[in-house]
Amino acid sequence: MTAPQPRSATPASLAWSVAARLSAPLWRLHLRGRVRRGKEVAGRLGERRGEGADRPVGTLLWLHAASVGESLSILPLLEILAERRPALRFLVTTGTVTSAELLGHRLPPALAGRVQHRFVPLDVPGWAGRFLDGWRPDAAVFVESELWPNLLAAARTQGVPLALVNARLSAHSARAWRWCPGMARTMLSGFRVVLAQTEADAERLRALGAPTARAAGNLKYASPPLPVEEAELARWRARLGTRPVWLAASTHPGEEAVVAEAHARLATRLPGLLTVIAPRHPERGAALARDLPGTTRRSAGELPGDAAGLFLADTLGELGLFYRLAGAALVGRSLLPPGGGQNPLEPARLGCPVLLGPHTGNFAEITERLLSAGGALRVGPGAAALADAVGAVLTEPERAAGLRRAAGQVAAAASGVAEAVAEAVMALLPDR
Structure with missing residues (x-):
């Protein structure tokens, strides 16, 4: 294969290069600041x-x-x-x-x-x-x-x-x-x-x-299903029994408040409802627990109580566990603008009915395929619309089964x- 011929530097690229050289000391300070915020090692x-x-x-x-x-x-x-x-x-x-x-x-x-x-x-x-x-x-x-x-x-x-x-x-x-x-x-x-x-x-x-x-x-079509520790999955299934469970996965700031309000609306209709929130960045767990009183936290070794409640899955690498436990999953970064969405194929591969907010531009093609095939539900803005969608999936087994079946076909297509x-x-x- 013939190698592409390199182009000569443009004024913009030269300006970028000079600016980067001159700002190197500032980048060093920036990196140390990121260490303090847990963003660097x-x-x-x-x-x-x-x-x-x-x-x-x-x-x-x-x-x-x-x-x-x-x-x-x-x-x-x-x-x-x-x-x-x-x-x-x-x-x-x-x-x-x-x-x-x-x-x-x-x-x-x-x-x-x-x-x-x-x-x-x-x-x-x-x-x-x-x-x-x-x-x-x-x-x-x-x-x-x-x-x-x-x-x-x-x-x-x-x-x-x-x-x-x-x-x-x-x-x-x-x-x-x-x-x-x-x-x-x-x-x-x-x-x-x-x-x-x-x-x-x-x-x-x-x-x-x-x-x-x-x-x-x-390439995200080809990703393997998210892993899980089978013993931990069995332990959770035994603990939860037949409780209604849904998951808000990979949430971003502002979405958790909407999810909490949707939970409050649903809890009166679904006794024992467990709403699991898995923030995209687990280090936000402590702050979220302060904002959502009464929430139990995975990172603290806590387990959800028997009554309806919120549970923070603020650990790394455990979405595979909670997608398998949930009867429905909202894929985060999609409820509020600017959004963009996260990968909806992760729950689809694991047979978890998929809910998507209005803002999924980062995964537009995958989203369109899922929606066209009947493998996902589009949720309108606001807690009321989210609660209605979650409630429908959790209480209508045939609807949930249709979502699982169609989403699985889309996930396997490429x-x-x-x-x-x-x-x-x-x-x-x-x-x-």
Whole structure:
């Protein structure tokens, strides 16, 4: 495959590079502030400056996934590549503490020894160059829309073959990039492979400077079901018995208050109702418990009481447990603007009826498929509409069964996406 010809730096990219160099001392202060807020790991701050390389012998593939959803979406891809290239080693970079922790939990044991994790360096030229000098990857894969000009420029300088997979570009983001089209072309033209989630994403990417962009589907279709400890699942099922249970999953600030009000409306109609709230960021648990008096907390080792109540699942990596226990699940970040939604296929794969708020733009295609197939319910704004939808699913078994059946079919429909992406990525790697 012919390598794309690197474009010369544009005024915008030059300005970005100069600004990043000059602001490096401020970024150091910023990182220390993030440590205090629990957003960084103090002992690993050097990774954010491109330090800590420990390159393994042999062929190394670097994959960068910004946060939780992106890092989990590459797990099927990693498994396929590992099976087809037994000597291949992997470097996975992410930008959040939560994504690093979840990746460690979710990696299959057979794969864990071949994967190294680092936090991605901030987009300062010297830090990006140090990172690439130390790791010297044979190819690199960027996931979705995580594009950093200096990091990509350093990779191009070193001749690293680049792929952008599961790419998405909203109409809003495309309009914003038109203010600096040269910078967009410079970044996108450096990718040998650009695989978009949808044809609309591919069209917008081609217009901005990625002429080979094509639709390949969404890697999130191929993600395995969320795991669970079977003994813990059995313990919870025995404790809950026939109690009505529903889950508000991956909630963001402001949504918990709506969920609590919906619970209060439902509790009078459904004796013993348990409403589980799993905040997207578990560290918010203590503050939420103060805002919602009487709430019990998973992180404190508490169990829900026998009466109707709220329970905070403020731990990491346990959505698989609570999706299996719930008779319905609201997928968070969808109730309030600007929203955007979280991945609705997670409950769909586990047979949990899916409820979605009005704001699901980040998962527009998946949402449309689920709604068209009858595999999800769209919930109007406000606690009253949410309570009505949850109550209907919990009290109408045939309706719940229809939602489960249709959602499961949608979730299974695109299982070949990871294989197609793996084929494209393997073409970037050197011969065995």
